[in-house]
Amino acid sequence: MRHPPSADDEIRSIARRPGRAVLAVLTVGLAFALAPASSSGRESGTVGPASPSPVSRSDENVLPPDFDALVARVMRTFEVPGMAVAVVKDGATVLAKGYGVRRMGEPDAVDARTLFGIASNTKAFTATALGLLVEEGKIEWDGQVTRYLPWFQMWDPYVTREITVRDLLVHRSGLGLGAGDLLLWPETTYTRREIVERLRFIPLATSFRSAYAYDNMLYVAAGELIEAVSGVTWEEFIRERVLRKAGMDSSEPRHSAAGAEARNVAMPHAALEGGVTPVAIDENDNMNAAGGIVSCAEDMARWMLIHLAGGKLPDGGRLFGERTARELTTLVTPIPIGAPAPELAAQRQNFNGYALGFRVGDYRGRKLVNHTGGLSGYVSRVVMVPELGLGVAVLTNQESSDAYNSVIFAVLDEALGAPPTDWAAAYSAVRARSRSRTAGALED
Template sequence: MSRRPHMGVWLLRAAALLGGMLLGLSAQASTPVGPVRDAQAADRAAFDAMVDATVARYRLPGIAVGVIEDGQVVYTRTVGETVAGSGDPVTRDTLFKIASNSKAMTASVLARLVQAGRLDWDAPVVRYLPDFAMHDPWVTRHMLVRDLLVHNSGLPEGGGDLMLWPEPNLFTRADILGGLRHIKPAYGFRAGYAYDNLLYVVAGEVAAAAGGAPYEELVRRELFQPLGLSRCRVGEFHLDQAGSVAQPHMRKGDGNVVIRRDEAVVPAITMAAAGGIRCSLDDMLAWARNWLDPTPQQLQWLGTGQRRALWTARTPMPIPQRRRDWDNTHYYAYAFGFRLADVDGQWTVSHTGTLGGMYSAMMLLPDRRSGFVIMINGDGDAARTVLAEVLLKHFTAPGQGRDIDSYADELARDAAAPSRSRAPDISGRRPVAAREMARWLGVWRDPWFGEVAICPAGDGVEFQAAKSPSMEAPVSRLGDRYLVHWDEARADVDAWLDFAGEGNARTLRMAKVDPDGDFSSDYEDLAFTWVRGCE
């Protein structure tokens, strides 16, 4: 039967966090009172209604959902297709990109190495990666392995993400290790929170150095194999040998169109440790149950000490107003690859994943040994938000009265508010002729992103990034500013191009046209100088 958390324990945890202390949150739950029960028919019907309403409201191409109660999988549902219009159904074995839900898996590989005595959370990163360097040499010397996982390094939000996305690109992990020293900090080391991905890539390389094998091999050896996650994939694989694989989509008109379709050979990718793992619904539910109700064998795989380390609050996070309003949240913190929060007085451990037409969520309520998994292969940001909220309320506030459409309507009203968008209307932009940009034509270089060419192409001017081939677009002008508007299938944030200076002292800065655009389009961290003319 489902059990409510021990409120006294929770209040002590919350008070400790609010007082600035680190929490030691246990992954273990006490023995349940009474037998484990399956979901009642009414519960299954309610879950079906939630999924159906979400798919209908957001016209999703495909979705996979699973619910765990008291350690048992009580509900699974798959709807839609791996490719819209193909007739190939999403199943429990379909692989989805789990994106940043990969971070918990990366952290767990490190925890396994710590447990084996091959890695030390409190060792400096340079012990394992002598060439590692941040912008500040003091930070380089004092950055510990644990600091790589908790988003308090001083890097700007999404700093350096243009070395990871859009895919595919030519940046390597060595490029990331070499580029970090050129990214200027946005705040003091360990002085705040700003989500980053690059340091998870570094963490994967630390694991490889300590574990004596490439990151991808370590994940298979230390995680997939011992936990029986037989469908999960990381690194290169052949599409025709992988079975059912969902492809990412975006909305176009009234339909869904595939973007970034997999090639016959899916390559290993630089950002695997930050967000490059794919898993099926059944494997994600097995992964979740390992945390909620571990077997003796799983406790041998990772003991209580390292489980507690992974779920100890490390960096306080700002609490969004919506989370306060919807969930009555009072604390919110990042641990090692997981987020910790109170929801309606109950402790939750979770993460989400977002990656160009793929959305995932894993929510755990450890004191109840319950939770759920959501995976979507379309424009699913709002869909994930509202479905996760209604599923969460099934546990924390049953019968509270709000349904999918209620939350969806609220999100839609907020999005339509006059003050919501700060993006300008760029429909009046016009193509630029080479003669009017003559002063700025040439090859420009940023110390971590590399070279971009702004050169004549046909009747106009083309922007092309050397190591990110997807970042290619005609240059336009809107008012007195230049901009690049990317192919919409790449779903990137458009960028301003702001030039200054004379001769060899010319500079180029970039900025998001939509200042509220995705932080991974971190144009503001780039600083180009002119290096040579166009060939």
């Protein structure tokens, strides 16, 4: 059975990469978890002690009862060494906290400022940066890309002529799922411009603007456009115009920064044949505009608060205007809806689609603005419920999307007053059934 695109398309797209990265990333959203452990006790080398108290707390009833124990159980179930969780509600940080350890087998604990690769959650930052240039009158959302990058070229001359800034962000160009990723991974000696110039050699899988297919290449092109229009690199623009202005002082736009010595960084881990093990940090900066930012729970709380406030900063100023806020979260490209597994029936959606750097969908009838991220050894998810003024971000240093989803949906259920669900058990059951079917197919 063929499934429609899901919230983990970027993870599946990078699973096509060769070498060690493929072996590691193939486990993201696909590896089979161990059976859930009981909520008591601790597994040595997997889940360490929780870090000190969060930065600030208010409206704590948005958190499920015994939240720390819930997180610890999820981490044991899916063998996640370290996790950072940020929860915001009604303009305040409810929780910004680390759990477990930065590296399996070592004592350094994850805290609220421990850096994780947030991968494709970076795409919302790139979209926000473009929004700032729109506000300044330097570009238009529906301006043709070749107005700003005259050398830009796609396989089809019509697409080259008609593709707009908006089209770069919404996965409807005609490129297939993950098209061009092999130009980004493994790292090459090509410059980013040379990589984007090779788009002209990639055949289109569908007609222009007719279908959703997740890609990274056009976000790299968007980064080149930001540099061409602003006169500074994507990294400089993001650091000074977005991160610093947002107060996200621990975050870095260069993924290679995660490899710096003596920093508070969570090491990536992957579930390989011998079990979960640390893997090398991918220090490839060519993909930064698509997935390079490293951030922490404290800073992701700030990021969600700004977006939930429509661009307003805590000091009363603005990171971006109300019109940009609407543009970023308005659905552009519909995504087909599939039926979830029976254990996940509560997650059945009424609508799903891609906006500008964010996905928009619903959960139990409430609009969600969200995105996921996956790189070798890191996965994460950011979910905001504008109607409730609620945001939840979970960053991990292992490749289990089931882990972050188990935590996020527990918080959403509590905030919505929904009956509690043991999401870790539900995801484990789905994985066990899938594993059984795979084993049967292999035997056949």
